[in-house]
Amino acid sequence: MASRRSSTKSRGNDNKYSVLLPTYNERENLPLIVWLLVKYFNESGYDFEIIVIDDGSPDGTLEVAEQLQKIYGEDRILLRPRAKKLGLGTAYIHGMKHATGNFVFIMDADLSHHPKFIAEFIEKQREGGFDLVSGTRYSGNGGVYGWDLRRKLISRGANFITQVLLRPGASDLTGSFRLYKKEVLEQLVEQCVSKGYVFQMEMIVRARQLGYSIGEVPISFVDRVYGESKLGGNEIVSFLKGLLTLFATT
Numbered sequence: 001m002a003s004r005r006s007s008t009k010s011r012g013n014d015n016k017y018s019v020l021l022p023t024y025n026e027r028e029n030l031p032l033i034v035w036l037l038v039k040y041f042n043e044s045g046y047d048f049e050i051i052v053i054d055d056g057s058p059d060g061t062l063e064v065a066e067q068l069q070k071i072y073g074e075d076r077i078l079l080r081p082r083a084k085k086l087g088l089g090t091a092y093i094h095g096m097k098h099a100t101g102n103f104v105f106i107m108d109a110d111l112s113h114h115p116k117f118i119a120e121f122i123e124k125q126r127e128g129g130f131d132l133v134s135g136t137r138y139s140g141n142g143g144v145y146g147w148d149l150r151r152k153l154i155s156r157g158a159n160f161i162t163q164v165l166l167r168p169g170a171s172d173l174t175g176s177f178r179l180y181k182k183e184v185l186e187q188l189v190e191q192c193v194s195k196g197y198v199f200q201m202e203m204i205v206r207a208r209q210l211g212y213s214i215g216e217v218p219i220s221f222v223d224r225v226y227g228e229s230k231l232g233g234n235e236i237v238s239f240l241k242g243l244l245t246l247f248a249t250t
Helices: 001-009 030-044 061-072 089-095 115-128 149-166 182-191 197-209 233-249
Strands: 018-021 047-054 075-079 103-105 134-135 141-147 178-181 212-217 219-223
Touching: 018 030, 018 089, 030 061, 030 115, 047 061, 047 089, 061 075, 061 089, 075 134, 089 182, 089 212, 103 115, 115 178, 115 212, 134 141, 178 182, 182 197, 197 212
Parallel strands: 018 047, 018 103, 047 075, 134 212, 141 219
Antiparallel strands: 103 178, 134 178
């Protein structure tokens, strides 16, 4: 394993990748997503750290994270919990304060984003020198698995409306599996005012406004195996309000 890491760095990659994992009630999913992240990072030889930002999960997610830290070490697993749910955008801000990598991955902790795509994101970024690389379900061989028709229609409809109104230059605005240069992510977060699911969409729109380059990697999105989806009627209404706000201000 050490030889693979050294050979990767000898090809010119001395970068470190910080993975931000916001969690809420993910005690069943967290051990597996962390194991997969460690596995694929070790196999590819890239330096990394995983930052778990738990928002006061009542199911004991933080306790599970503490056990994982004992297994993999404090240099690999960093715990930066918060007392309660404060929103996705603020979770990223909180996590970035503690990130030591010069690149930052954001992804869901519920296994809907498979870490097997990590190496493809990194290679895409290196090949094109992109400021950010976004996983796309709607281009190439990307796709969605495990959703019912209602959920697919909501996602497709949201993406279509967003494309028509905002013309962002990216095929999947509502996804949340991305790789950023750290300084780019910091600037984008400062610019964004949205919360919840609109936050991811605004990040891409602001990136286009600021002239950042965007690459895409087709991914397979798989619905969560454990736990319940956090998408409900309130989130859909908030999304539509946020979309109209972006349309009016960008």
